Amino acid sequence: MSATHPILRLESVSKHFGGLRVVEDLNLAVRRGVRTALIGPNGAGKTTVFNLITGVFPVDAGRILLDGVDITATSSHLRIGHGIARSFQNIRLMPHLSTLENVMVGQHCRNRGVRGVLQPVNLVPRNRWREAARAALVDAGLIEYERSTVGNLPYGVQKRIELVRALMAQPRLLLLDEPAAGLNPAETEALQAQLEKICIGGLTVLVVEHDMHFVGALCEDVIVLDFGRKIAEGSPEDIRRNPLVQEIYLGAPVAQPMERHSACSA
Amino acid sequence: MLGSIYAMVAVALTLSIGVLRFLNFSIPGLFMIGGMTAWASLRGGLPWWLAIGAALLAGAFASLVVERFTWRWMRGAQEFVPLVSSMAFLLLFEHLAVICWGSELRTLPPLFANADWRIAGLVISVPQLVGLVASIALIWALTLGLARTRLGRGLRTIAEDSDTALLLGVEINHIVPVVFLISGLFAALAGVIFALNYRQVQPFMGEMVGLKGISAMIVGGMGSVWGSIAGGLIIGVVEVMSIGYFGADFVDIAVYGLLLLILCVRPTGLFAAAFAGQRA
Amino acid sequence: MSGYLEGVLVLLAVNVVFAYGGFLPLAAGQLNLGLAGFAAIGAYSSAYLSNVFKLPPLIAIAFAGIVAGAVALIVAAPVLRTRGIYLALATFALGQIVQAIILNLEVVGGAAGYPVAAFIRLPAIAATATVVVALVWLLFATRFGIAVTAVHDDETVADLMGIDVRAFQVAAFALGSAIAGVGGGLYAHHFSFIEAQYFNISLSITIVLYVLLGGTQTVFGPLLGAAVFTLLPEVLRASANWRYVAFAAALIVLMALRPEGLVTGAQLRRLLGLARAQPRHAEVAAALPKEPSG
Structure with missing residues (x-):
């Protein structure tokens, strides 16, 4: 092509x-x-x-x-x-997940099947998916919000988190x-x-x-x-x-x- | 006869669903309060008309308490929260009733010495007839009121969209208690009619009737007053028919099977909602 | 250990298991009011297996979970077509049907109840409850937990993020039902006698209340909710009816003041010292009126 x-x-x-x-x-x-x-x-x-x-x-x-x-x-x-990944006109982050977890939602499409779903992302501290998500947050300059509840973050930050989430799907x-x-x-x-x-x-x-x-x-x-x-x-x-x-x-x-x-x- | 009691409970439920989109699980409790208060006041020596008045008053008051703690506080909270609180109110009412009056089955004295009319071989019980006529008249009055009055228009506006209603100057905090008041009155009156007809009451009497009332409301279509009545009658007929064909043990299977079937196939109920019902 | 204390702890363990049965569907946004039906399926099938086939109680209870989960999988297709309040009502109808069917099943005693020959004591029950709790905690530490919460929060976006919303809803429903079945099996084998009337809508409601009270956002919620409402009345030594009254009143007040339950995710992160000092913008955000969630 x-x-x-x-x-x-x-x-x-x-x-x-x-x-x-x-x-x-x-x-x-x-x-x-x-x-x-x-x-x-x-x-x-x-x-x-x-x-x-x-x-x-x-x-x-x-x-x-x-x-x-x-x-x-x-x-x-x-x-x-x-x-195909996208962001939304009105921010659509998951209010009950932390910033890092929201970003990890973006990785879901690369973790299909039973083994992918059972990836212990919140159990093993150095899980590679978790590390990848953290690295993306570091790149975007958002790592300080890693564990924050997204609803409390400023609008601009939430927009950038949404962008990182979409990018995690590669x-x-x-x-x-x-x-x-x-x-x-x-x-x-x-x-x-x-x-x-x-x-x-x-x-x-x-x-x-x-x-x-x-x-x-x-x-x-x-x-x-x-x-x-x-x-x-x-x-x-x-x-x-x-x-x-x-x-x-x-x-x-x-x-x-x-x-x-x-x-x-x- | 039971069908018309189911229908009244279903109307009480459907008002709350149709206008507020709130499944009010405390209504079986209000039904019980109506029945038990009627019994307690009769035992206390009150004349029958005062006893009925006291029962309605108790039901209305309890309903307003429920409004205060479920809908008003929790507007905009998570979807299940008001539902859960209303379940808690059902528990609260039932066990308070047990504490006040004990959990035994109580018997009411017959109100009228010879309450049966015999017309051409048919035996008609006066309380049954009065109950039936009263419930039909009240439901008819309710639908007229919803269609014609200023209050009815306000209610329908809220049913469409409570935010818009607010913008249009409909005073939600004044109108919503009215919804609870009416549904409380209907539930309590159904309880009174039940008590006078079957002459037996106990603190958990609301559960069976309330659950059937919920079924009637769904079968007929949530939010539609006439649908609820049709649903109540359908549930009553299904009960009688399943007793006739399969025996008394299969009543619940038939009724709840019908409910499940309708929910899965046509969740909006058999009859389209007369107002609201946009939740489908 | 006194018989009284053992009785309380057994009740606690069984309630905790039930609470996790209610937690799984609630975490995915489903209000399952048919839990008592699945608990009944578990209780009766385990009792039947240990009475008739002489299976050891714990194995019979494990099978009870499988049976309840399998029934849930079968009914999931029609029932999970409904959503929100309709789902709650459909599961409610399902629970009533299960109860009515058992009342008519003469092979397990029908309305007269069903005696259970085998008997298990606190250690076995506590161990089973611990295993159930540990498994749910482990499950929620995987991507499964994130996906289920995402489905709960925003189905559309979860779907566009590649999450098979339907599959997770079915999984949460079936797993929750299986756990409720295990709880029913434990109950049957300790109290030695089961009757269908026990597995009524009040039981389903009570289970759901435990969970909502503790909070649906974290795996700690159900444990706390079940523990508080099993132990508190014992401590207060109130009569059974006052217990219910206090339970209901506490619930109404809690729902009004803390609609998300006793423990929330944000709070937990703060509590465990995981969250850094709140970012500077948070003060501004906190000053703004809080948007209602959900």
Whole structure:
């Protein structure tokens, strides 16, 4: 497979909720080793696309291919084993587990079967999985929170723990749902540095983000969704100049309800 | 007859589930409080109408105590917490009753000297008839009230979404006690009707009826008042039929088997919920 | 050792075993109100095995656990389709059905009860209870414990993290039922006589209350819950009914003040000195209103 062969491809994917067409005949490709942004106004279907890729919902029509393998019918808990890990728009850490244990949840897909499940991670002090999780926390600069209850930690720290958890699955494709939302500028910068560091290894990242500065600084490809359809794609520069995108984001020429756009400037 | 008692207990349960999404396990205890208080006041020499009043008052008061310690304190806590507390209240009520009145089976005096009407060969017991009519009338009044009154609208708003209700200015802390009050009254009244009909009460009388009431509520559909009544009647019919076909020993197997089957196949119950019921 | 003390300790050991039977499903987020049914299956099957096949009591009790676990595996498919309050009610119905079936099984005495010939004393019971507790603790020190807690906390995310949610739910349900079966077997072989009426909904509720009281987050919770509520009334030497009243009242107050049970995970980490001094941000977080969990 060549380096330009897309790692993820969605072919004519559609998803309806009741009568609402959230994703409509969507075709998109994510290039291997490239950081791609998925942007669009609120309600454009970005998170739904993530949920379809990870199998939270089945698609109504179309196919999802990971590295050429059709995973459309693969059940959701097996997809992470194919190399797709994700973070969540609202932090979804396990409140009753410590930081370290939350990170170890990310290793689960590499510990399937009875022997994997019975790994004595909290029994043997130098268990290799436990050590690996600790090392990841050290790398991320989060080791001081190792035994803390996650619910009490600041928002930015929780976001970074979620990122470490996703990385523990050793994914080929990392899906990040609004990683910078709710972070202050310093935290955003730290996150950006962390992401650039992990991408050196050739990890492919698909990120939903509203912060266009963040997207411009991090991503090489941008895909724009509106009403569940792809309306543009290209480099951040192209997208910024694209009149259709300007229309959607600035709203001036076409009469669109303003509230759909207000969040995009945030 | 037993069917209508199950139905009343089921209505008490379903109000709490339908509006608050809270399975109130203390309701069998309130049923018992109704029955036992009626007996105790009759023994104490009160006239029958005062005894019934005292029983209803006791049931309502106990229900408000339960509200105070389960739902109000623990709103937003873990899902099982109010349920567990209401179970604890059932234990509390039962054993307090044992301490007060002993655990023996107590017999009530017959209220009316000759309480049977004989019409064309049919023997109709007056207390049974009164009980049946009263329970149907009350349930009918309740559904009317839910549909027509301001309070009913408030309740239905809470059933939809308690946060939205709060935003809309529905005073949850005023309305929720009303739910407990009504369900407490229904449970206690069911206990009184039971006591007057079967003329026997004891501290654990609520368990059997309460468990059947829960079954009736599920069979009919949680949160639906008329569903509960249909469920109560279905459970009553299933009991009578299984006695007829298989013998008395198989009653519980038939009833709980039906319950399990419905829960697994159609957990929302046989009849769609009239309000709420979005928990499915 | 006086007969009284032995009686109390036997009760403690049996209650501890029951409590762990309730803990496993609760740790995975299931309220099993049919535990008494599985305890009954264990009690009757072990009694039958030792009465009819003359198996040594402890072996019969081990088989009791297997039988109860196997029954749980069979019924898990339909029962675990339901969730939350519906699951609690389905297991409740299941317990009632088991009780009603045993009442009609003449081969084990039906409503008249079933005498058990073999007898075991405190040492054997305490040893069995210790083994059960140790096994659960060991199990929860493995990835199993993390996965089950993850399923309890957030099924969707657990699933996306590659955890087979369904398999862990079934495993927790079946293992818990097996442990309840062992508890039933111990009970049968010490008290020498069992009747179906004992294994009623009150027993299921009491077991669940032990666990919720002690806390479902750590493996220490059930031990503490069962111990407190077996020993405290003995210390107070209250009459049976006052015991129940005190138990219920204490439970209501505890649920109001500490809805997560007596011991929580965070507290335990602090207690054992494992947590470092709380990170500096924690003060800020503590000042904010606490989000309700679950």
